[in-house]
Structure formats: structure tokens, C-alpha cells
Amino acid sequence: MTQIAVAAEEVEIADLAEGRAPTTRELLISLLRKPAFDVCAVLLLLFFAMAAVPQIFTSVDPTVCDLGKSMHPASAGHPFGYDVQGCDYFSNVIYGARPSVLVSVVASFGMFLLAGVLGLLAGYFPGFVDALISRTADVLFALPGMVALIVILNAVPHRNIWIILGVILMIGWPGGMRLMRSTVFSVRNKEYVQAARAIGVPAWRILTRHVFPNAMAPLLAMTTLGVGGMVGLEAALTFLGVGLPPGTISWGSQFGIAASYREAPHLFVWPSIFISVMTISFMIIGDSIRDVLDPKLLK
Template identity: 75%
Template sequence: MSDIQAVVGAEAQELGDGRTLSNRELLRALLRKPQFVVCSLLLLLFFLMAAVPKLFTSVDPRFCELTKSRQGRSPGHLFGYDIQGCDYFANVVYGARPSVLVSICASFGVFLLAGSFGLLAGYFPGFVDGLISRTADVLFAIPGIVVLIVILNSVQDRSIWIIVGVILLIGWPGGMRLMRATVFSVRNREYVLAARSIGVPPLRILRKHVFPNAMAPLLAMTTLGIGGMVGLEAALTFLGVGLQPPAISWGSQFGVAASYRDTPHLFIWPALFISTMTISFMIIGDSIRDALDPKLLR
């Protein structure tokens, strides 16, 4: 029991008073930021839109009347009509699902991969570190957007999960390097050395001591990068290597709008939704980074 108390005491001494926040304290700190609250409500709205689009519109997005092609707004049709005469508001609402799924799933997967590889590389220097780091260097040397285009262009039936998988394949090295550097600064702290000295298994040390105290920078980087994932999905679909018809997404709406520049509402509405979601994710990520920064907790 005294050994365990020594580990806990060493950890508390190393972290210092006020350097970490409990989950409840972190939530309170975030809720005191008006921008965090507003952006969280906006993202909740987007999540509901992606999960249950019928809460926002009862119109079938694929019910079209060609006689109304590219017409502007009218009663009951706030966003007007697309080139096929479909209700554009319904299309924008149903287009939220691919953007939300790709951004959240890809970011969560990158966080897991980067966190796991960064933990192993930082805690086990030598062969493990060399293997992971050199693999990351190879991926860094290849232009990511080019790899995405080449791989996705070679796939016949592109689904959301294929796009997420390809993003995961090339998206983890940056987060891995950040996690690795943070683990280097944590692995020789007193509470980790004390845990080693009493024979705590390495995996338990990584899970209980190293990861909780090294994850904050990677978590902040991930939340800041979710907005970029939204734009990436839209860009890939716009370039023709993303989702394929009849799938509805904001990126495909961009691609159509590019050919009809005399109809601005085809571009304005998906652009507004993409930019709002991207900025909201970035502000939330910035707020989390500030709340987890030890220098700002003193």
C-alpha cells in the first residue's frame, strides 16, 4: 500500500497544484466560454440534421419537378430548387450526413491510431520507435491529397467508409509525432519511474499514467482538425473522387454549382453550412486546447 501511495504522491507532486482538471472541472471551464456553448449548440443541430433529417424537412430530396429547375426560394421552399427541380433545402439537410460521418469517424480513427503509435514510439525507443517513425516519414514524403485522389480514383464503389479508411491510412503520422514528443516528456517523470520500480506492467503504465497525461495536445489537435475533415470530404467529392451519385453531400452540391455560376443559391447554402460546421469545430478545439493547457491553469 505504501508503494502505491508513493506512486500517487509522486504523480501529484509532479503535476503540481492546479495543472490538471477533472472531467467536471473541465466541463465547467468550457461552459464558461460563450463561444464554446454557441458552437456546441450549432454542432448539436448539425448532428441532429445528419441523424434524423426528417426532423427538419418532410420533403423527399429526390422528388423533382424539372419545370422548377434552378428557381429561387418560394413559400415552403426556403433554399429554392436545384438543377433537377428538387427542393434544395431538403438536399442540403440530407447532405449533412456524409460530412458529419466522415469528419467524426476519420478524426476519431486518426486520434486512436496516432495515440497508439505515438505511445509505443515514445515509450519504447529503439526498434519499435524506429519502425513507426520511419513509416511515418515515408507517408510524410508523399503528398497526401495526391495519394487520396489516386487511391479513391481506383475504387469503383466509393462509400463513406472507404473514404474514411483512406484518410486513416495517410492521416495518422502528424498526430503520432505530436504524441511521441509528449510521451518523451512524460515517460521519465517521477510517478512513471515509481510505477516501474514496483513492477507495474508496461501496458498498465501506458494506460494509467502515460496516456492520460500525454493526450491533451493530441486531443486539441484532433478537435481542431475535425473542421478540416469536413472541407476535405467536400473537396474530394467536388474533384469527383468522393461519394458517387445518388449519394447526396455538400461536396457534390459544390460540384454541380460550379457549372451553374449564374445560380448563386446553389453555391451559397452548402458553402454556408460547411463553413459554419468547420468554424464551430475549430472554435471548440481551440477552447479545449486552452482549457487543457497547463500554463493557463495556474
């Protein structure tokens, strides 16, 4: 028993060679060496700062409006022009970052964690655990996603951003779970996982140290691609009257309103630019993390 314990410890120290995931320091060093990652990280920090403290970027109150300036183009002191109600559009875009960033980021990475954990369990423990998780996912797959969101949110009398996030997570995890499950199926039979299992490494340690780091890349890529889609989903739900409460400023609601006023292209351009930059930044950061976590790149 002592020899087995020593062997298990040696394997853990060596991280099982082929299945080794990078340490936090290695991950950070590798990422910081990528110029694209550095630029996108700075952009995302700006978006987060914009969402947390919008007063840093503008001193104009977004609720102070003048209907006489409705949809006017850019002018001195108002670089983005005015919206439909004559409010300063620059301040509206700045203040719109908070709900849009919160919904897109929390929903996307909440689904990453939920789908990742459930997919990990379903893929590594075939039988009852796999059947329970997979059949639950099948039931949710059978529901039309948007229709289910509308029905559930319409039944909630007092909606807020956290209720919307909870419903999105409840409906949206099956796709990511299926992807993670299929990836775990291919990883769980690798030589380094079988070696760890044979020498008595606990299942939770195998899952967290060897299976999850080597199976998460496809799910991470899917998550980063879906961040921008979450902004569009928030806009659609708000437009249908089951999303954010009326009067809430967000990029999604601005984008939806702009679709009805083609004579004022600046209403469409600025939210689109912010949404696109945030989406592309997440995609590049996700690709960078995926490349670093690829065990083949460590050889």
C-alpha cells in the same frame, strides 16, 4: 517494497501536482462556464441531429424534383431555392449533413486517436518502437496524398463511406503522429513524469494519466482545424469519381457542383455557411478543451 507502493499511491492520488490532468467533472464544469463553448456545442448537436434524423427539420423529399424550377431562387416554402435538377435545396442541404458530418467527424477524430496512440508510443519508447512507427510514417509521407487516395479508391470496385474513411485514416495519420511524437518528447522528461517513473508507477498509467493529457493539446487543435478540410476532401474525391457513390447527397458534393454554376449563387452560399459554421464550432470547442487541459491553468 510496501513503502514504495504507498508512495506511488500517494503520488497517484495527488496526481503529481504539476502534471495533474482535470477530472471529468472539472473538465465539464470549466467548459460549461464558457459561453462560446455552450453555443458551439448546441450548434454541433443540431448538426448531429440533422445528420441522424433529417425528417425533424424538413418533410420534403430531396429526391422529388422539377426541372422547370432548375436553379430558381428562394420562394415561399422553399427558403433555399432549388438545385440544378429542380429539387428543393433546403431539404438537400438538410439530408446532405449525414455523409458530410460522418466523413468529417469520424475521419478527423479517427486520425486523432490513431495519430495520438502511435505518436504517444513513438515518443515515449525510443528505439525499436519509435523506429518502426516513424519509418512507416516516412513511407506514407513519401506518397502524394491525393494521388494515393485516388489510386487506392479507384482499385476498390464497390466503394462506400466506410471504405473511404478507412483509406483516409490509412493515409492521413503520419502528420498528426509526428506532431504528437514531438510533444511527447518534451513531456516525457518533465519532473512529474520522472517522479512517477522513479517510484514505480506502471508505464501505461504514466502514459494515460500524465503524458497523454499534457501532450494532446497541439494534436487536438490540429484535429479541429482539419474537420472542415475533410468536407473539402470528400468533395474533391466525389468530383473525381472516386468518392461517395453517384447520387449521394452531401455538403461536399453540393459545394463542388455549385462551382460550375456561378449564375446561381445560392447553390454555393448555403453549403458554405453550413460547412463554415460546423468548422468554426469545432475549432472553438477544440480551443476550449485545450485551454482546460492546460495544466498551467489549474494553478
